[in-house]
Amino acid sequence: MSSRPVWLERFFHRADELGAHELSWLDSSPVAPKPSASSETKELLAVRLGEERYVLPIERVREIVKVPVLTWVPPVQPGLLGVMNLRGEVLPVYDVKPRLSLSDVARVVTGPGDASRESRVVLVRDDAGDAGVLVDAVQGVVRLAADAVEPPPPGAGDRSVIAGLGRLQGELYIVLDVGGVLP
């Protein structure tokens, strides 16, 4: 746990040309995979929502920020917490827990004071417009072999929200469908 902020920081600031062998520091992280021999791997950002662990494709992640002050807007969409100002750009921020059936009540979060210290807003790219997703914690990056991701079994949850299930070293990762989880 203690090493996480450091390597996360390093992950987001690494030079593009770093080769796989230079990513060995990932091995020290709790969720780091063993580089698999041949199969194609995907990088995913692992986040905690409630007690469950979700991953979302790293290419959909634009930025991770601490919970900012949110400005109230009329509740025109479910889960809409408000808008935040990201260096002059106005972006909506959503609580996706009700959508994932992790909570029944819509939370009211207006700023850092309403969220835990580990909470973050993950800014995701989406064709309908970028948005922020409030998560309880950011846990790191996992690399999953493409063939290690299986479609969600029937009845395991809302298919339009979950893109698949990944397994790695005995851990279960729920791959989020970013477009589907946003209203």
Next chain:
Amino acid sequence: MSPPRAADDFLAEAQEIVETLGRDLLVLDEQRGQEADPDLLNGIFRAAHSLKGLASMFGFEAIAQLAHRAEDLLDGVRLGKVPLDDRTLDALIEALDVLQAQLAEVAKGQLAGPAGARAQAMAERLAQLAPGEAQMAAADPLEGLGVDASVRAVLTEYEEHRLRDNLRKGVLIWKVRAEFALDDFDQKLAALNAALKPLGEVVSTLPSSRPGEDATIAFDLLFAGKRPRAEIEAQATTFGAEVAPLGDHSQVRPSAPVTPLPVARPSMTLAQAPAPVEPELSVRSLTQTVRVDIGRLDALMNAVGELALIKANLQRLAEVARTATAALPGRWGQELHVEARALERRLEELQQGILDVRMVPLGQVFDKLARLLRRLVRESGKEVQFDIRGGDVELDKLIVEELSDPLMHLLRNALDHGAEPKAAREAQGKPGRATIRLAAWQQGNHVLIEVGDDGAGMNEPKIREVALARGLVNDERLAELSRQEVLKLVFLPGFSTRESVTELSGRGVGLDVVKTNLARLSGLIDVSSEPGQGTTFVLTLPLTLAVLRALVVEVSGKVWAVPLNSVLEIVAVSDEDLRTVERREVISLRGQTVPFVRLARLFGLPERPLEKHQVVVVGLAQQRVGLAVDALLGQQDVVTKPLGGRLAKVPGVAGATDLGNRRTVLVLDVASLMEDFLRPRSRALP
């Protein structure tokens, strides 16, 4: 599909040329039947020539070909080989429309659109009008001029033509010899040309046959003087120039025109009649380009340079603070304060500079409107004169673009429904020719644009009838309305439908659309009309949309910004002042009943019990609404940002803005709010 960059470059430049062409052709059009200004003709010829070159450089062969044909025809016209009659002028004006359609297709990325075929036909038509060889009159008046053969050899065909043309009209030709010092001869020569221009035409400037002394250069100007010799000499001698007659002046007399240019108006055959203006024809620009005076960019550059200096100072101060071991000296705080003030001022300059760059003269759109309208007038068969003023008034580019369609709408209405036919006008004792006015002027932070006519005026009984038939007002209410209030009914959505256009002899053709477009620009529209005297629409627009002055208010603990340009006044009312009409709260404002909207309730927020309500009275277009807020916090300049793609349509919210100190607040969308509130049935806010 967006066109590639090269096409953008082409479009920006081509459109500028086409606009120049349009403006100049418009002048020719206004002077129909008169002698055309040779400089103007020459300018039009050169514009066509540039367009041809530009189009072929970028590989737009169809455009190049049409421009080429137009150039040929114009060359004939400027050389006097082709008469500038209605047929030629109409063909040129139509060719311009085709060129514009072609450019529009390029902008849309259509490579083989319908304009291609039109261009082909147009090019052939122009080619038919262009001169064949050898139409020149046999006797050459130039022979008698006594110009050296060596001089004649260097005169261009055009210059020869101008000499001939002047001689034919009995204008005397003078040789003005001027000698200037080498170091500033170009300025002096330009000044001499400018001084002579009012007195006639400088046909050619040649090196003098009598060379000047050392360090000077001498010119012979062939000058066709329309004024007496004394006047020409008076001007010339101030430049130390000598004036001598060229040729035998006693023999040249204002002879009967040798070949009078046929200015007769041939009856048009069907094929030659100008194509009707397409209804969807828009005068919007094809590109988003703004042409900027370099001076304005210099000012920006300056401001940025100053900012860099301030940044360096701030860095130094930060370094001092970082490395300080003891308490910072008091001087440090003062310096920081000074830099902060300087930063504020420079940023203001930068902001103003950016706003200036966005400003374009309204003339850009006025010219296009005038050209289009002139064509519509010709088709309508009415006699109309235009009075266009204020083309130099500047507005934000965005607003100017958005304005073009509403203005066209209003002008068309003025022509179709305002201006009466000549006979009808004369029967009322009015001048036979109707006037349509288009004027702009600046008033404080707003620009006012007036579209008016001196026609029949709006038909009040008819408007009452239609409003009643469409259920916009009930009988009782209608009886109470004054004429002015009745006129405003035409702006209501649903007042006019397409079907009603012809049956409705008054106005109201899609005026609600005009109103909506204006509301989007935070603009107001007002109408006044007197029977028999005409109708005038006045549009009030903010100078710019980029930065808005906003009233900052508090509603249920949340801060909002209300664009100040829609705020009319602020009043305080207590609960006793509230009345209800059809279960809706209203207040009475100097006799006018204004809907009272509790913003907190509208947005589903808890309401605070208050002794007195602060009511912000907002108005857009014709409507007024009082918005109840909890407190007024002040005024501030704000830059409205959209809420982002996912929240494009939040009722009542135009966007968000940063109030400084990193507080983001919502900007109230007065237009959509009023729309929602004033719509009879649904109030679709959450």
